[in-house]
Amino acid sequence: MNKKQTNDYTLALIKGLGHSLWAVLRHAFVKRETVSYPDIKRSLPLRWRGRIVLTRDPDGEERCVACYLCSAVCPVDCIHLQAHQNNDGRRYPETFSIDFSRCIFCGFCEEACPTLAIQLTPDFEMCERHHESLVYEKNQLLIDGQGKHPDYNFYRHAGVAIPGKAIGEAKGDTSPVDRDNNLP
Amino acid sequence: MNFAQWLLALSSLGLALLGLLFIAALMVYGERKILALLQDRLGPNRAGPFGLLQPIADFLKLLTKEHFVPPFADRNIYIIAPIIVPFTALLSFVVVPVSDDWWLADLNIALLFILALSSLRVYGIMLGGWASNSKYPLFGGLRSAAQMISYELPMGLALMGVIILSGSFSLVDIVAAQELPFIILQPIGFIIFLVCGIAETNRLPFDLPEAENELASGYNTEYGDIKFAFYYLGEYIGVLLIAVLITVLFLGGWHGPWIPGVFWFMLKTLTLIFLFFWLRTSLPRLRYDQLMNCGWKFLLPAALINLLVTAFLGLFWMEG
Numbered sequence: 001m002n003k004k005q006t007n008d009y010t011l012a013l014i015k016g017l018g019h020s021l022w023a024v025l026r027h028a029f030v031k032r033e034t035v036s037y038p039d040i041k042r043s044l045p046l047r048w049r050g051r052i053v054l055t056r057d058p059d060g061e062e063r064c065v066a067c068y069l070c071s072a073v074c075p076v077d078c079i080h081l082q083a084h085q086n087n088d089g090r091r092y093p094e095t096f097s098i099d100f101s102r103c104i105f106c107g108f109c110e111e112a113c114p115t116l117a118i119q120l121t122p123d124f125e126m127c128e129r130h131h132e133s134l135v136y137e138k139n140q141l142l143i144d145g146q147g148k149h150p151d152y153n154f155y156r157h158a159g160v161a162i163p164g165k166a167i168g169e170a171k172g173d174t175s176p177v178d179r180d181n182n183l184p
Numbered sequence: 185m186n187f188a189q190w191l192l193a194l195s196s197l198g199l200a201l202l203g204l205l206f207i208a209a210l211m212v213y214g215e216r217k218i219l220a221l222l223q224d225r226l227g228p229n230r231a232g233p234f235g236l237l238q239p240i241a242d243f244l245k246l247l248t249k250e251h252f253v254p255p256f257a258d259r260n261i262y263i264i265a266p267i268i269v270p271f272t273a274l275l276s277f278v279v280v281p282v283s284d285d286w287w288l289a290d291l292n293i294a295l296l297f298i299l300a301l302s303s304l305r306v307y308g309i310m311l312g313g314w315a316s317n318s319k320y321p322l323f324g325g326l327r328s329a330a331q332m333i334s335y336e337l338p339m340g341l342a343l344m345g346v347i348i349l350s351g352s353f354s355l356v357d358i359v360a361a362q363e364l365p366f367i368i369l370q371p372i373g374f375i376i377f378l379v380c381g382i383a384e385t386n387r388l389p390f391d392l393p394e395a396e397n398e399l400a401s402g403y404n405t406e407y408g409d410i411k412f413a414f415y416y417l418g419e420y421i422g423v424l425l426i427a428v429l430i431t432v433l434f435l436g437g438w439h440g441p442w443i444p445g446v447f448w449f450m451l452k453t454l455t456l457i458f459l460f461f462w463l464r465t466s467l468p469r470l471r472y473d474q475l476m477n478c479g480w481k482f483l484l485p486a487a488l489i490n491l492l493v494t495a496f497l498g499l500f501w502m503e504g
Contacts, residue, residue, distance in 0.1 A: 017467070020466045020467060021462065021463075021466050021467075023466075024222050024462065024465055024466040025222065025462065027221075027222050027223065027224055028221050028222055030224050031224070032224055032225065032226055033224045033225065034224075034225050034226040036226065036229075
């Protein structure tokens with residue numbers, strides 16, 4: 001390193017030192033970024049992946065048809081349910097529990113759900129003192145509303161026959177093909 | 185000395201100790217607040233008014249933790265090492281004059297006393313790193329030892345200029361000699377002492393012994409509970425000591441117009457402490473070889489030249 005280079009280096013060093021000191025000092029007069037969380041709560045985006053709920057359809061029935069897809073897709077195996085069928089042919093979960101101490105809030109269950117029943121909500125304030133308290137049972141998960149997808153009723157669009165709706169009578173559904181008269 | 189004198193001496197020592205611990209606690213709070221101020225944050229504001237009780241909360245937390253000694257550590261040295269650091273730093277304050285009639289002891293070798301104690305402080309860090317018997321603390325301790333050796337030399341040589349000008353090792357005499365602060369007569373000495381002081385206290389940009397990124401906080405990696413609190417206390421007392429020393433040696437101590445000397449002393453010290461915190465949040469950590477280069481190739485020759493020039497000038501000045 002020759003003398004010229006050394007001088008340039010030292011000068012750049014001193015200039016850089018002064019510049020960074022000044023740049024940092026200016027930040028003393030900048031607006032604070034901190035949100036004083038428990039006092040001021042920011043509104044979360046609607047697509048925030050927080051506490052999981054089970055929604056109902058507009059008729060007030062459970063949307064969940066106990067297909068086990070959420071349980072199967074769950075990467076940490078935190079969803080457990082037991083399917084049951086009532087007299088008119090509708091399936092529903094007899095028990096449904098989510099272990100939030102294992103849940104990683106990935107949202108796979110919401111994506112897997114064919115009936116838009118299971119949904120993640122913008123709520124993360126669910127601290128408990130014990131792990132057992134974080135296992136939510138069906139009565140804690142099921143809500144009265146329709147969540148993010150109002151006016152959607154799985155049985156009104158497709159699906160198996162239920163009382164009041166035979167196969168082919170749903171919205172956008174075509175009546176079933178008569179096998180015997182469909183020959184070429 | 186009779187009983188009353190002993191009582192007076194011990195009580196004043198105890199008061200000074202309590203005061204220093206209180207100041208160290210406030211410095212922890214102040215550092216966090218100033219870092220927050222310069223980083224667009226709020227800093228601690230939960231414990232007590234404006235978060236002022238935060239150091240007490242931290243201390244209680246560390247105190248109530250399990251007193252754990254790793255099974256692979258060298259038990260005795262592991263426990264003694266963190267005690268050395270705040271002990272030596274606190275002891276140095278005995279000789280510091282706060283005002284023109286306010287000090288604990290006026291040793292005629294005060295500066296040598298302080299330099300000796302600051303050299304001893306290395307042992308606390310080095311032995312802590314060694315006794316932890318684990319790779320990161322060992323490297324932290326090694327770095328600390330190398331760093332302290334490299335920076336003690338220019339530090340002592342920079343002080344020689346001050347000693348030549350004042351003609352005394354006693355801090356009281358040195359301050360008394362500074363009608364004109366030595367920062368004007370010894371600007372190079374001041375800069376060298378400032379840099380060495382920061383290196384001496386392991387503060388950024390020279391905090392290589394406890395580099396969080398590469399050494400996982402270095403010599404105190406294996407330390408927890410109250411032993412960690414001792415290291416922490418030692419670090420802040422060390423910062424306070426360096427700030428106080430620069431005030432006394434270069435900024436004219438209690439000298440200043442209009443307001444009482446104690447307040448001038450406090451003002452100068454607080455400004456320097458702010459500078460330390462400001463530097464911490466502004467500058468990146470130096471690399472190990474850069475640190476060594478800076479110490480041996482730049483600071484040491486500069487200190488030697490400074491000493492030489494001061495000695496020549498002092499010689500003619502004193503003769504003439």
